[in-house]
Amino acid sequence: MAGMSLRTPTLPTTRLRLRPVADDDADALFAMHSSAHVLRYWDSPPWAERARAERFIAACRQMADEDSGVRLVIEHASDRAFVGWCSLSRWNPTYRSAALGYCLDEPAWGHGFATEAATAALQWAFGTLDLNRVQAETDTRNAASARVLEKLGFVREGTLREDCVVNGDVSDSWVYGLLRRQWHPLIEP
Numbered sequence: 001m002a003g004m005s006l007r008t009p010t011l012p013t014t015r016l017r018l019r020p021v022a023d024d025d026a027d028a029l030f031a032m033h034s035s036a037h038v039l040r041y042w043d044s045p046p047w048a049e050r051a052r053a054e055r056f057i058a059a060c061r062q063m064a065d066e067d068s069g070v071r072l073v074i075e076h077a078s079d080r081a082f083v084g085w086c087s088l089s090r091w092n093p094t095y096r097s098a099a100l101g102y103c104l105d106e107p108a109w110g111h112g113f114a115t116e117a118a119t120a121a122l123q124w125a126f127g128t129l130d131l132n133r134v135q136a137e138t139d140t141r142n143a144a145s146a147r148v149l150e151k152l153g154f155v156r157e158g159t160l161r162e163d164c165v166v167n168g169d170v171s172d173s174w175v176y177g178l179l180r181r182q183w184h185p186l187i188e189p
Helices: 023-033 051-065 113-127 143-151
Strands: 016-020 070-076 082-092 097-104 133-139 155-166 169-179
Touching: 016 113, 023 051, 023 082, 051 070, 070 097, 070 113, 082 113, 097 113, 113 133, 113 143, 133 143, 133 155, 143 155, 143 169
Parallel strands: 097 133
Antiparallel strands: 016 070, 070 082, 082 097, 133 169, 155 169
C-alpha cells in the first residue's frame, strides 16, 4: 500500500517473541556478532568492539524511522532469553517487496527457531504489509540457511557469482524469492 507507514511490530509465536530492538540488547548482539563461527558466512567480519552493537541498534532505529524496513530481536517467549534477530529490509511499498534476513546465535541453531521466526515475519509481511514478494540471499556454503528458506517455500532463483568476500574468501550467494500466492505457512505463528 503506497503511503503506508511501517510500524515495528511485536510478533508472538508458539516458542518465541519477535520485538523491536532495544538499547539493552547491545551485549547479546555484540556477543553473537563477535563470534567468527556464527558469522562464518556473513559478508562482514565479526565485531571487534562493543560500540558496533550500539551503532547496529542506531541503524535499526534509522531503518524504522525511514520506513525502509524493520529488524526484530528474537527471544524465547518463556524467559525472554536472546535468540537472534530477523529483519525485513529494502521495503518498497510501490513494488510491494522486501528482503528477509536473520541471524541466530549458535545455541539456537537446529531447533527450528529460524523457521518459526521467519514464518511470523512473513505472515506480517504478506498480511499486514500486503507484500507480493520477499527476497532472501544466502552464501552458497550455508546449507542450514538454504534449508530454512526452502522449508519456508522460497524458490532459488539464481546465483550471484563472487558477490561477497567472507573472511578473505570470495564467495557466491544464492538469491531466493517467495511470492505471496505461493506462501503457505508450515506452522502457525
